[in-house]
Amino acid sequence: MSVLTSESVVLRTWPIHEADLIVSFFTRDHGRMKGVAKSALKSRRRFGGALEPMTVARAWFAERPKQELVRLDQLEIIRSPLSGPVDQVRMTVLSFFAELLDQALPEHDPQEPVFRLLVSVLEQTTVEQPWLPLTYFQLWMTRLMGLLPDIAHCTACGEALNAGETSFNPFQDGLFCAVHRSSNASDLSADSWQLALHMLRSPVGAFAGEPWPKRRGHDLRRFTLQALERHLERKLRTAEVLARLSM
Numbered sequence: 001m002s003v004l005t006s007e008s009v010v011l012r013t014w015p016i017h018e019a020d021l022i023v024s025f026f027t028r029d030h031g032r033m034k035g036v037a038k039s040a041l042k043s044r045r046r047f048g049g050a051l052e053p054m055t056v057a058r059a060w061f062a063e064r065p066k067q068e069l070v071r072l073d074q075l076e077i078i079r080s081p082l083s084g085p086v087d088q089v090r091m092t093v094l095s096f097f098a099e100l101l102d103q104a105l106p107e108h109d110p111q112e113p114v115f116r117l118l119v120s121v122l123e124q125t126t127v128e129q130p131w132l133p134l135t136y137f138q139l140w141m142t143r144l145m146g147l148l149p150d151i152a153h154c155t156a157c158g159e160a161l162n163a164g165e166t167s168f169n170p171f172q173d174g175l176f177c178a179v180h181r182s183s184n185a186s187d188l189s190a191d192s193w194q195l196a197l198h199m200l201r202s203p204v205g206a207f208a209g210e211p212w213p214k215r216r217g218h219d220l221r222r223f224t225l226q227a228l229e230r231h232l233e234r235k236l237r238t239a240e241v242l243a244r245l246s247m
Helices: 088-104 112-124 131-144 190-199 219-232 235-247
Strands: 003-016 021-026 032-037 056-060 071-080 167-168 186-188
Touching: 003 032, 003 071, 003 088, 056 186, 071 167, 088 112, 088 131, 088 219, 088 235, 112 131, 112 167, 131 219, 186 190, 186 219, 190 219
Parallel strands: 032 071
Antiparallel strands: 003 021, 003 056, 021 032, 056 071, 167 186
């Protein structure tokens, strides 16, 4: 049984037995994994503070024949979410990242673009600016999961969309023109539509210097969240908290 290693991000943990933990973690090379961390609650040498959700760490683990759970031997912190200032909004945004990935990603399926996206938004998620990386992450996760048709054109007719005349339907993917707007549709503002087009062409760091009040991109986040939850067939608990915090 060989020991594997990969850069990883901890998603969540839950206790099993007296001092053991089951850990859901997302690796760059092997996708999302679940493993048993023996004596994790006692061993600071092997795990220390590395089991906090959204910790970026080097993981050492071993796959066991005919066993669903790997044996997680060690985590070495690369970047901790607790290394910077913490408040409720920032921690809820980080919890949203973890919940979505834990629910959306299949196990043992490498997802290099998703891993790179996650690392890039973690670097930008600060107390001063939590809403930008959240908006960027939701939009790109929708794209990478195949839930985002061409947003420059109407999903129904294929005609080019115009700023200020764009809407989305809670039961369908994509955006719609004024002609194919449904009765239960919501508007996507001109700013949010143009912002989405820009985000799909640029890294998250390109927006770091812009002012980002919590209401900016609010309708874009609602549009992408509807697509994500429709695909998952469940509501994300952290999204409900974020909705209250963004009011």
